[in-house]
Amino acid sequence: MRDASALVLLVAGAAFVGAGTVGLFRFPDVLSRLHALAKADNLGFGLIVAGLVVRADSPATAVKLVLIWLLVLLASTTSAYLIAHRALHRDGGA
């Protein structure tokens, strides 16, 4: 039962990350690509972490996984903002 739900979560997470990657390739410009990545990848990553937490062998591991998830959220937010900022101002001023 645990493994089954973990499998579902992991597959769903992978599907979302894949969708984000498709968006990365197909969208025409930086900002829309960022949009695809920020939304789909973060959700996919969250689902993957959830799947791993379900399968974690100890509470300590589960806590570490959640911390990793929070850190990645923090980092991806900041980098998405920075990329968008630079793209906006480069196109605006060039």
Add this chain to the structure above:
Amino acid sequence: MSAFAFYAATGVVLFALGLFRLVTATHLLRNVIALNVMGAGIFLFLVAIAYRNGPDRPDPVPHAMVLTGIVVAVSVTALALALVRRLHRETGRTSLAGEHDDTSPDPDAGADAR
């Protein structure tokens, strides 16, 4: 093929690809990347050999060597980048004298067609 053969072969392929690119590319940043890919190939090769000796408890000596190698590769790459930047600052070139300049490293040369 065994796992060892896969990884060892990959290491060799990476090394060969990197070497080829190192010689044929003139843009210095490309050379830096090629050098790093070569290094990664060799590390992979070494660790594959270590893995072959004991899949459950791999030989730690090559691991230590590769760890050392990675750190040295990082510092040498950083030094190379410092030299490249200085060269670019003084002369505006991105390749060594006597070689044709590769295309400028412009990240968004014009609008991205994709």
Add this chain to the structure above:
Amino acid sequence: MVVAILVWLAAWALFTGRVFRSGVLFIAFGLTMAIAWVRLGAPDIALAEAAIGAGVIGVSILHAAVQMADRERREQRARPDGPPVEARTTVPPRWSRLRGRTLASLVAAGALGGILVGAVWRLPEAPAGLGPLVDARLSESGASHPVTAVLLNFRAYDTWLEIGVLLLTALAALAVRRETDLRTAIRSAGGDPLVASFTGQAVPVVILTGVLLLSVGTFGPGGAFQAGAMLGALGVLLYLAGHRAVTAIPGTTLRLWLMLGIVAFLIAAVAPLPAGDPLLRIPSGRATATILAIEVAVTASIALTLALLFVTAIPPRDPPMPPGRSDRA
């Protein structure tokens, strides 16, 4: 499968048209290498590769590419009658010379690759390697993790000299700089609030993780190099966020700090001499404490070296594009 992705990424990174894309693909390649390391049973290497192989090197390369392009664009705008950037940098190659070189390098790459394959082909079946030797003396080494024991006890000389190499590169990078005062490398990041808050939250976490990696290295994957890599990346982060942490270190302290690793090894090496023991013989009674002390010094040196290497590569008087005014030189 990992193998296929590795080769594909590497080939794409090496042969793609634009240098920036090459750098990004190289970062992806480095992270995939980290996965390969885990699959090969080398978590220590995976940690180091992820932090510095993909992180610091990738960021340095991207930074160099972007800064050089920015500078060219700025110069072109400052001299509108000068030759346009494209004309100056896309001189068509002399194809005959290029073809010869391509052929020669193909042959060389193939030959060297063949030598490597041949070396492996004739290895004896399932040799034991050095693993059992390490395991036999592991208990006296001061660390229960084999890789740490090898790095800091059995092959301590190699590590000592490697720290020496690091010191050399740091000194060389400092020498390549035209301006000798590091304080000129301060960037004006504009006080972007998001970056400031991110840095404020990330710094304590990274410090904790670095210390954790260092202390765990005695028992499991981790150790001085990984911890040094994390803290070095922290220095890079602080610098990129506009903080004066790395550039404001006074010269004497800087040099002393860089030398900490080498000096620690030197002390450990010379200490056994008066008792008649050979150089760098670590007493098995106090091995753990000795190794840990050396590791702390080495971590500090590596962290500063990595951060310094990144900072010194950046020429001063190159402020980043201030927000909203990207065409003001």
